[in-house]
Amino acid sequence: MLQVKTFHIEDKIRKVHKEAQRTRQSLLLSVTEKIEGMDPFAFFESGKQIDEHRHFWKSADEDFTLVGISSAVSITKEGEDRFPAMEKDLLGWMNRVRSWNPSDKKGTGAVALGGFGFCEVSVAGEPWETFPNSNMTIPKFLLTNDREGSYLTTNLLLTPEEDVEEISMSVEEEKERLLHPVEEEGVSVRLEEIEEVRPEEWKQTIAEATEDLTKGSLRKVVLAREVRLTFDAPASITKVLQDLSEMQNASYVFCYEHGGAYFVGATPERLVKVEHDELFSACLAGTTLRGDTEDEDDELGDELLQDEKNRVEHDYVVQMIRSAVEQYAEEVDVPEGPSLYKLRNLQHLYTPVKARLKEGYSLLDVVKDLHPTPALGGLPQQEAVEYIKNHEEMNRGWYASPIGWIDGGRNGEFAVAIRSALLHDNKASLFAGCGVVESSDPESEYEETMVKFKPMLAVLGGKE
Numbered sequence: 435m436l437q438v439k440t441f442h443i444e445d446k447i448r449k450v451h452k453e454a455q456r457t458r459q460s461l462l463l464s465v466t467e468k469i470e471g472m473d474p475f476a477f478f479e480s481g482k483q484i485d486e487h488r489h490f491w492k493s494a495d496e497d498f499t500l501v502g503i504s505s506a507v508s509i510t511k512e513g514e515d516r517f518p519a520m521e522k523d524l525l526g527w528m529n530r531v532r533s534w535n536p537s538d539k540k541g542t543g544a545v546a547l548g549g550f551g552f553c554e555v556s557v558a559g560e561p562w563e564t565f566p567n568s569n570m571t572i573p574k575f576l577l578t579n580d581r582e583g584s585y586l587t588t589n590l591l592l593t594p595e596e597d598v599e600e601i602s603m604s605v606e607e608e609k610e611r612l613l614h615p616v617e618e619e620g621v622s623v624r625l626e627e628i629e630e631v632r633p634e635e636w637k638q639t640i641a642e643a644t645e646d647l648t649k650g651s652l653r654k655v656v657l658a659r660e661v662r663l664t665f666d667a668p669a670s671i672t673k674v675l676q677d678l679s680e681m682q683n684a685s686y687v688f689c690y691e692h693g694g695a696y697f698v699g700a701t702p703e704r705l706v707k708v709e710h711d712e713l714f715s716a717c718l719a720g721t722t723l724r725g726d727t728e729d730e731d732d733e734l735g736d737e738l739l740q741d742e743k744n745r746v747e748h749d750y751v752v753q754m755i756r757s758a759v760e761q762y763a764e765e766v767d768v769p770e771g772p773s774l775y776k777l778r779n780l781q782h783l784y785t786p787v788k789a790r791l792k793e794g795y796s797l798l799d800v801v802k803d804l805h806p807t808p809a810l811g812g813l814p815q816q817e818a819v820e821y822i823k824n825h826e827e828m829n830r831g832w833y834a835s836p837i838g839w840i841d842g843g844r845n846g847e848f849a850v851a852i853r854s855a856l857l858h859d860n861k862a863s864l865f866a867g868c869g870v871v872e873s874s875d876p877e878s879e880y881e882e883t884m885v886k887f888k889p890m891l892a893v894l895g896g897k898e
């Protein structure tokens with residue numbers, strides 16, 4: 435068993451509670467301590483006993499994992515102004531944080547984790563009933579792991595009416611439970627049924643879209659479909675996250691839990707990352723398979739780099755991201771042409787974007803304008819979103835939407851939630867889409883979605 439040195443936070447609770455009483459407002463106490471190396475999966479698993487509102491985020495390109503358990507503050511928004519409204523509430527809370535954070539590392543302290551549904555207003559109904567349109571949560575307990583070790587932040591909302599004794603006792607007890615988890619082997623479930631939702635109709639929609647693209651001003655539209663799975667028992671989410679992390683090491687691994695449903699995935703696609711004033715975005719669109727041998731793999735990659743249809747599909751993304759980022763940033767650096775981003779099951783065309791965020795702009799300003807990029811929506815942006823709403827027979831919910839985290843020190847990152855699934859009870863809905871351009875062929879786009887289902891299928895008992 436791990437020997438973890440923790441300290442008592444009762445004194446700090448008392449101090450901040452006094453201020454809350456004096457100023458007649460709720461304050462957010464945030465205490466961060468370095469702890470002995472903690473396994474993020476064990477922490478996630480033991481968090482289940484405390485609250486079924488958990489968050490998991492693992493970066494695709496650095497040793498950086500966040501696990502949030504329960505919530506100190508949970509903000510839910512919907513509607514056209516959801517990004518600025520979320521930002522305003524978050525800033526309000528950041529001003530009421532009373533923080534003890536000696537290391538002051540990125541991703542520690544009062545960090546908010548969450549996401550924004552694909553559309554500004556949610557579509558009612560299956561399978562997203564328990565998910566709010568948008569939610570950012572400052573967890574009560576946050577584990578931050580980076581290459582230097584593990585940090586535990588305890589965030590406590592202290593109202594003037596709070597019972598200090600009671601809250602101190604329960605926090606210590608919950609911390610103990612989280613830091614000394616009982617080792618449990620996650621069991622694999624048996625996949626009993628796979629149902630592709632109306633595949634022939636989907637191909638027909640793609641065929642119609644290629645027609646529509648020749649007529650008006652719409653240049654590209656991303657259309658998605660769903661595959662439903664049934665298991666013999668509810669899947670172990672911790673095991674799913676563990677397997678995804680192992681198999682998809684060039685992807686962000688994530689999980690959001692709302693009302694007994696879990697949105698889980700392994701996405702390779704960064705939307706935007708900010709570190710102080712440095713900004714990073716990525717254009718990822720255009721897809722082919724991996725080869726069985728190195729030669730075959732190189733050949734497929736070269737073909738993708740030369741392929742007219744995929745280059746067009748990719749270039750729309752580059753054009754749009756470049757011009758959106760230019761509004762908020764200087765020194766925008768975009769390479770001339772794409773390179774390859776290789777994943778376990780497929781390879782994509784990839785163009786990284788680097789820039790310097792101008793004073794006065796925030797991560798959420800950029801997210802608001804970028805979402806959805808033509809990699810998930812289409813071009814022009816609003817016309818594509820309308821097209822999706824009218825033609826795609828699927829409730830996107832949080833699929834293809836911005837998910838991520840923000841801290842109080844101008845750091846944060848959002849990815850787009852693709853290669854993902856919504857799990858509830860003994861069922862799962864898997865989502866995958868493709869960028870449709872004028873020269874798209876419905877059968878090849880169908881095959882492309884088939885490969886994009888593989889990362890989730892493989893960890894849910896399906897074939898790779």
Ligand SMILES: C=C(O[C@@H]1C=C(C(=O)O)C=C[C@H]1O)C(=O)O
Binds near residue numbers: 810
């Ligand atoms: C829409 C998805 O992926 C997007 C579409 C791609 C394409 O069509 O080539 C490639 C990467 C992603 O931007 C998905 O995986 O569901």
Ligand SMILES: [Mg+2]
Binds near residue numbers: 719720721747868
């Ligand atoms: Mg494609």
